[in-house]
Amino acid sequence: MDPFSPSPLHQAAIFSVFVVPLLFYGALYHLFAIPSNLRHLPSVPLLPLLRSYLSREPDDVRIKRLIMPFADDLSEGVVVVWAMGKWMVHILDSKLFMQVSGNMVDFPKQRPAKDSMFCRFMGDSNIVWTNGEAWKKQSHIMRQAFSLPLPIELFTTLAENVFQVIETTSSAADSHSHTVCWSDLAQRFALDAVGTSIIGHNFDSIRTRSEFVSDYNQMMHDIAQPLYLIAPLLERVVPRKKVIWRMDRLIRGFEELLEAKRSDPGDDIMTAMLKHPDLSPTQLRDNMASLFLAGHDTTSGAMSTLIYHLAVHPKIQEAARDEVIEILGPTADPFAPQLSPQSMPYLNACVREALRINPPADYITPRISHMDATLGNYYIPALTPLVCNTYAVHHNKATWGDPEIFRPERFLHGQGAEPWVPFSSGPRQCLAYNFALYELRTLAAMLLRRYDWVLPEDSIHASGLRNAFSPFALALPIDLSITFTRRSYPEA
């Protein structure tokens, strides 16, 4: 043995004193340092961001606190933000938002990592993430299916199911009012609307406790572990077996629904897709999961925001009700032309304002710059992840003046030329936006006609609407209780 060469013990000591910290530092640098080709851009400091994720701060609060100052105080159109293990360029300016969301060639969608939870649930062959020909084909089929007449009758029946739940919830001894967890009921309404008309399966979740729905909610709750969101690599190192088990059970549920649909077709969107010879079983399943996710949490978030703002603004609630009663009368079922924006401009303005002030999707799914580009004053290198930040565009002080105030009038009388993008813009805009807007207006109109409502005195939202922490950029008001009181009308 060479007396001058280090013994194994020495080698181990050298390794642990020098190499391990070096590797550790290298890994941290790789995870947290801004890539050199983005350092010329303004950036949000890392530590407050990490603190925000670890404390489960909802997106809207984080954006307002850490990102909006770049738009409002520094007039920046873009800013670099660390999220989900990487630095991404957030687009804050409305014109740049349109430039990126409107150009599918230079800014295609960035596919999520194969081993992310998002991808496990929605697959990677769905309309939301595909680009090019695969997207064109799926988009064409879905757009055709969405051009069917709107299911207003279904929305009306579901609204009546909601009334039944409200009125069978026990009321306080000295009143005729009923306090319900509205955020939960709104989610169940949206799920039954999407289930019946789009997926072709009646979950009947307003009236019953669906196991499928409980599994879904539990899964969404379990996924939202800040550590895993900060370091997605952990999914590989310490897999979350319980979350995966639950998710796989839901995916099997989708597969079974599809199988049942083959032998018992309906007139829903999944049936239209099943008939298409070009769509593979994987594409069908991935689209079913995507429609389920894209179609119900968004609408239910919007419905909770709207009902909250009407509760805390009684005069606006009253004005919307006057309009609804004038158009619908006290009892008749509504039909589509009555619910159009032209027929009920004030209710429509309330819905638009709810979608502005708390957009159900705070950001749209990330794009990637295909080649070197210029956004505003800045050079953006090829392969940069880009996030169009809807919340930031909707809360820009220079554009809106008083963005934190719920003021439907801003959408009346030819106003509203401001950039309103809750459904995004350009060719990848939400293809169900008309469906969603009619769904919202139908339920809101029927509720306004039947009830007055307020926030309960002990509401956790007394000093402002609070969203849940969401791993999927969804703005979902949390545990929103509402007290409804039935209105009476003189006999006709």
Ligand code: HEM
């Ligand atoms: C208030 C309710 C809704 C909001 C705010 C909303 C918002 C959005 C947004 C922002 C996008 C663009 C995503 C992106 O570019 O990354 C989108 C796309 C999409 N949405 Fe919606 N959505 C709503 C309701 C629905 C409903 C009810 C469905 C159908 C069940 C649906 C299905 C889709 C689909 C399939 C896409 C992908 C379109 C494509 O990539 O071509 N959405 N939605």
